[in-house]
Amino acid sequence: MERDIDMNEVSDGRLYMANDLVKADCRGCHGCSACCQGMGASIILDPLDVFWLCNGLKTSFEALMADRIELNIADRLILPNLKMAGTQEACTFLDDCERCSIHSFRPGMCRLFPLGRFYEGHGFRYFLQVHECPNPDKAK
């Protein structure tokens, strides 16, 4: 997805490969659920995400569309994303203890956070989103 942003403003200025070490491990998040709330339509799902959601919840795409996901236009494509709901604008999979109720099959974007993907040519590298996660004590 194309974004008009300065990478030096949103990252540590580095791009990482799969074998690089980067301080992105939030050590279980310790009760924080900031990245599961107020995310608008930004947690976009790819086909594998939808497959795992349907498989894990033993449901269908149509049933997810009732209250779990929604469709929005991104880069002139209609794509599904996780739906935010309630006064906290929280992901509907966030449970009462503010933990992810689908942790083992959560979407790829959730697994990757606070890393993001930087696409170039036919491949991609990873970047660390330095302003998105408030945990000051990440491990490598």
Ligand code: SF4
């Ligand atoms: S914002 Fe960071 S610490 Fe908080 S839940 Fe997300 S990844 Fe964990």
Ligand code: SF4
């Ligand atoms: S699927 Fe889980 S990790 Fe992802 S936003 Fe929802 S509650 Fe958070």
